[in-house]
Amino acid sequence: MQQEEQIALIRRALALIETGGSERGEPAVSPVSRYLDPARHALEVERIFRRYPLALCPSASLANAGDSFAIDVAGLPLLLVRTQDGRLNGFINACRHRGARLKPAGLSNQRALVCPYHSWTYGLDGTLRGRPSGEDFPHAPASDCSLARVPVAEALGFVWVVPSAVAEGESAALDIDAWLGRFSADLRSWGYDRWVPFHQHAFDNAANWKIPFEANLETYHFQYAHRNSIAALFYDNLLMADHDRQHHRLFLPKRSIEGLRDLPSSEWQVGPHSNIIYFFFPATFILHEGDHANAFTVLPEAPGRSRVIASTLILELPKSEKATNYWRKNVASFWGALDEDFALGVSAQSTLASGAQASLYFGATEWCSAKFHADVEAATS
Known part of the structure; x- marks a missing residue:
């Protein structure tokens, strides 16, 4: 990411922190049929998972x-x-x-x-x-x-x-550069084309493929779902978002970003003071954490079942036990939080056929989750 863009993101974040605000969009609803209907599932496979990288x-x-x-x-x-x-x-x-x-x-x-x-x-x-x-x-x-x-x-x-x-x-x-668009330049500037996997795993997920992205495109849940893991690192429900077509870039400032106020902007770096989420439509999530990235893709298997394939990328494989333990600790921290998200998604899926409600609700700070659904709707219409 170019230095000018890092400075602009940090300034946006510091302004929101001063006012205690967050970026917001339009509230929305999501019919539960999106997560249950076999015909809908087949349409998503045909028009999304057979057509997009x-x-x-x-x-x-x-x-x-x-x-x-x-x-x-x-x-x-x-x-x-x-x-x-x-x-x-x-x-x-x-x-x-x-x-x-x-x-x-x-x-x-x-x-x-x-x-x-x-x-x-x-x-x-x-x-x-x-x-x-x-x-x-x-x-x-x-x-x-x-x-x-x-x-x-x-x-x-x-x-x-x-x-x-x-x-x-x-x-x-496959013209992948054209598809990935402008956000890929951020990741290339950090050397992603040369990064290597430290950790890989895959698992079955008893929830619709869309549910994990709903959770990971909003921060409204952080202080509650992650109260015992990562919540203390971040501000309550503070989210910044930019979009390139169906792709998202979410900027999540850490509390340490306040310390940048005392430094000249030429020394500002986003890596130590934020998490940056890159979501490439339809189903690939990359969390940039400065010196490494955690990524996953969710694949649909049935209306209420999906498969997650995940990896942690680093600049080079560790050459000492100390370095290996450092990366193991990072992997454990990430999946400690993500497992909380996936478990809550499975919990939500388990209630959707109960008849308790016809729709789910997305608030104004959950607008990126709502946009994701709007893009899925557009792709299947």
């Missing part, structure tokens, strides 16, 4: 030739593969013979992709390189049996994928 793993997890990562995204089996020349390819994880999965879920490394069913063998570029008794398939020439591609790109330390098969003859290129 998602950050699915750190680039550094696929650093070497032959590295691959298999993952299911909203019912679509994907396979990401690093080629010998360093490029990254994205495929549907399905053999073109009889449809068996080439790789089980997770990370692996191989010189070629071999189907476990009948040993059809593909290069890392997805082309069919060999098959037993190839003469028995005159109706399926090898040139027609390359793996189905999906659009894939790398940016900000992550692999981004649009989970949709590319039609034959169409390009699998």
